[in-house]
Each structure stands twice: as structure tokens, then as C-alpha cells.
Amino acid sequence: MKFSLASLFAGLVFGLGLIVSGMANPEKVLGFLDIAGLWDPSLAFVMGGAIMVGVVAFAVARKRTLSFLGFHMKMPTSNHIDKRLILGGLMFGVGWGIAGFCPGPGLVALGAGETKAAVFVAAMVAGMGIFEVIERNRAKA
Amino acid sequence: MIEIAWNNFTPWSALAGGILVGIAAASFLLLNGRIAGISGILGGLLSPAKGDIAWRLAFLLGLIGAPAVWILATELPPIEIEAGYPALIIAGLLVGVGTRYGSGCTSGHGVCGLSRLSLRSLAATLSFMGAGFVTVYVIRHLLGV
Numbered sequence: 257m258k259f260s261l262a263s264l265f266a267g268l269v270f271g272l273g274l275i276v277s278g279m280a281n282p283e284k285v286l287g288f289l290d291i292a293g294l295w296d297p298s299l300a301f302v303m304g305g306a307i308m309v310g311v312v313a314f315a316v317a318r319k320r321t322l323s324f325l326g327f328h329m330k331m332p333t334s335n336h337i338d339k340r341l342i343l344g345g346l347m348f349g350v351g352w353g354i355a356g357f358c359p360g361p362g363l364v365a366l367g368a369g370e371t372k373a374a375v376f377v378a379a380m381v382a383g384m385g386i387f388e389v390i391e392r393n394r395a396k397a
Numbered sequence: 398m399i400e401i402a403w404n405n406f407t408p409w410s411a412l413a414g415g416i417l418v419g420i421a422a423a424s425f426l427l428l429n430g431r432i433a434g435i436s437g438i439l440g441g442l443l444s445p446a447k448g449d450i451a452w453r454l455a456f457l458l459g460l461i462g463a464p465a466v467w468i469l470a471t472e473l474p475p476i477e478i479e480a481g482y483p484a485l486i487i488a489g490l491l492v493g494v495g496t497r498y499g500s501g502c503t504s505g506h507g508v509c510g511l512s513r514l515s516l517r518s519l520a521a522t523l524s525f526m527g528a529g530f531v532t533v534y535v536i537r538h539l540l541g542v
């Protein structure tokens with residue numbers, strides 16, 4: 257219960273942050289990705305602001321084995337840079353560049369009642385489903 | 398030569414929003430001991446382990462519910478989606494498959510991964526940012542859409 261409440265809080269603050277920052281607006285995102293046009297560097301400040309806070313949080317987290325609510329710290333263990341990571345990143349980037357949506361802003365815009373965001377999110381979930389199916393077949397083979 | 402769109406440049410709201418995103422990721426990390434990676438939280442619902450569903454739904458509920466909470470205070474800023482439906486479907490599929498193959502998106506690799514100084518996440522972030530820049534270049538300047 258505590259875990260879910262903290263998750264709800266984090267999700268809500270995350271969403272509000274995306275709205276404040278302008279990232280929930282695909283045109284703003286595409287303005288950032290369009291270096292060759294009239295470039296809007298604003299979104300670099302979103303990353304900068306988030307990482308400023310994040311660096312401190314991870315420095316604190318690194319010294320702990322339990323979270324402040326008493327849960328085990330579940331940190332990523334892989335530091336492998338492989339083909340899957342890069343190809344997956346490239347695919348994601350192409351999709352991001354086409355629509356101006358990455359997963360978080362897509363969900364926030366869906367919550368704002370945007371039909372087009374709902375279509376994007378449905379396709380994204382379908383894509384994640386395709387991944388699951390491919391992975392399960394690979395595991396069986 | 399890079400030309401800056403000064404009329405659209407909003408460094409302060411971008412920074413403030415970024416700090417909020419950072420606070421969200423920090424609280425998820427320090428309260429629950431987890432990385433706030435949105436594609437992972439959503440994608441994990443498709444092969445859920447026992448006891449692993451409620452908190453994912455709660456996080457997504459917060460995210461999707463953010464606009465509803467926002468309008469209690471003030472009007473929502475504009476959300477302009479230029480892409481047509483076929484483009485949105487292709488983009489969604491690519492983002493869905495790509496983020497799961499690459500084990501993360503802008504939040505997990507970009508915000509959290511860079512914050513914990515992970516080279517793996519830096520490589521992922523460079524991949525998707527690079528692909529994003531190239532894609533917009535091709536669409537807007539080569540194809541002229």
C-alpha cells in the first residue's frame with residue numbers, strides 16, 4: 257500500500273513536471289529536435305533541471321540498502337552496451353522524432369483528453385506487446 | 398549556423414518542470430528504491446509478476462491524472478500534435494518496441510541513468526537523441542513535410 261501510494265505520488269509529480277516544462281507538447285519537443293530549423297533549446301533545461309536533482313538523489317541512494325520506506329533498493333545491474341540497447345534506442349528515437357512523443361508525455365497528453373495521444377499510446381502499448389511476444393518466442397527457441 | 402527560436406525559448410518553465418521531474422524520480426528512488434522509468438513501468442504490465450501490478454497502475458494513474466489535477470488550479474498549456482494518425486501509429490509502434498529493446502526511454506535512461514552516471518544509459522540517450530535529431534531533419538528539411 258505504501259509502495260503504491262508513493263508510486264502514485266511520483267507519477268503525479270512527474271506528470272505535473274512534464275506539463276510545466278513544455279514536454280507534454282509535441283510541437284515544443286519537435287522544436288528542440290529541429291536543430292537545422294529555428295531551434296528551441298528549452299528542453300535541454302528540462303533534462304538539466306531533472307538531472308541536478310537526480311544526481312543528489314542517486315548519491316544518497318547509493319549509500320543505502322533499504323529505501324526510506326524500508327524497501328530494497330533495486331538498482332540496474334547491467335552496464336553492458338550492446339546491439340539491443342543501441343538499436344532499441346535508435347528505433348525509439350525515430351518514433352520520438354516522427355510524433356514528438358516519448359512515453360511519459362504521451363500518457364500525460366492522453367490524460368488531457370487528446371484523441372491523437374490516445375492513438376499514439378495504443379500503438380505504443382501494441383509495440384510493447386510485440387516485443388513481449390518476440391521475447392517469449394526467443395526464450396522458447 | 399544554429400538559429401535560436403528566441404520567441405519560443407522558455408528556459409525558466411523548462412527548468413522548473415525539469416526540477417519537478419527530478420523530484421518525482423528522486424522520491425520514487427528514495428521512497429520505493431526503484432528507477433522511475435516510464436516505458437519499463439508500463440511495459441512491465443504486459444508480463445506482470447505477482448504483487449507487481451498495483452504500484453505500476455498507481456504510477457500510471459498519477460501520470461495520466463496529472464492534467465486533471467492541473468486544471469483544478471489553472472488552464473492547461475496547449476498540446477499541439479501535428480502528426481497525422483498513420484504517423485502517430487508508426488511512431489507509437491517504434492517507441493513501444495524500441496524502448497523495450499533498449500530497456501528504457503527519456504525517463505529511465507535520460508533522467509535516471511544520466512543522474513547515476515551510467516555509461517550504458519549515456520549510450521542509450523545518445524542513440525535516441527541522435528535518431529530524434531536526424532529524423533526531424535529528414536522529415537522537415539529533406540522531405541519538407
